[in-house]
Amino acid sequence: MEFFQYKNIDTPAKGDLLISEPLLPDNNFDRTVILLCEHNEEGSFGFVLNKLSMLNVDEVLDEVESFKTNLYVGGPVQQNTLHFIHDIEPLYQSGQLIQEGLCWGGDFDLLISLLKANAIDQNKIRFFVGYSGWSEFQLQQEIDENTWIVARGVHPSYIFNTDPDKLWKDTLEKMGGRFKVYANYPTDPKLN
Structure with a gap:
């Protein structure tokens, strides 16, 4: 699997990864x-892939008792909302395609039915509370200020299967x- 960083990128695109600079002074x-x-x-929006919440999905979805997978903090915006990204074929038509093999959202009632039927592989879906958002031109300004490193060409299986505790370091090493x-x-x- 290859990762690419574009030094002269005019604009990032959906499906790209934004990797925070090592010394970014923002706890979020x-x-x-x-x-x-x-x-x-x-504007722009996305989800933090490597920030676990203190809850599991079954603790926030009353309808689902057996889906004990991690719930992630997608970002500081609207943390009272629940989102999901997935590679679940029955949800493709109602979701928003990010790239081949990766969708955002979809028919929530169908999702609940699939979860209740144990028809979803936990390695093909991630749930988030909140999201990360940028107003018009804000993300580009942050990239120009070297706040974010942009990686393109990341396979969805890498997103779903890389240990969140190692994702930041692993992504930079692969680049x-x-x-x-x-x-x-x-x-x-200062400790160095």
Whole structure:
């Protein structure tokens, strides 16, 4: 699997990963990897892939008792909302395609039915409370200020199957070059 970083990227695209710079001084996005689900002239949004909440999905969905998978904090915006990304074929038609093999959302009633029937592979879906959002031009400005590193060409199975505790470091290492060095930056450079 290959990762690409575009130094002169004009604009990121949905399906890209946004990797926070190693010393980003924002607790909401410290060493995070965000899946960009939409990016257009009106703004951008995505989900933090490596920030676990303290709850499991079955603790927030009363209708589902046996789906004991992690619930993630998708970002600081509207943390009273529930979102999901998936590679679940029956939900493709009602969801928003991010890239081949990766959708956002879909028919919630159908999702609940599939969960109750144990017809969903836990390795093909992720649930989030809240999301990460940027107003018009805000994300591009942050990229220009070197707040985010953009990775393109990431396979959906990498998103679903990489340990969230290792995702930030692993992604930078796979990108190679100077990014491999970033992966080993200490969390507190004063301790170096």
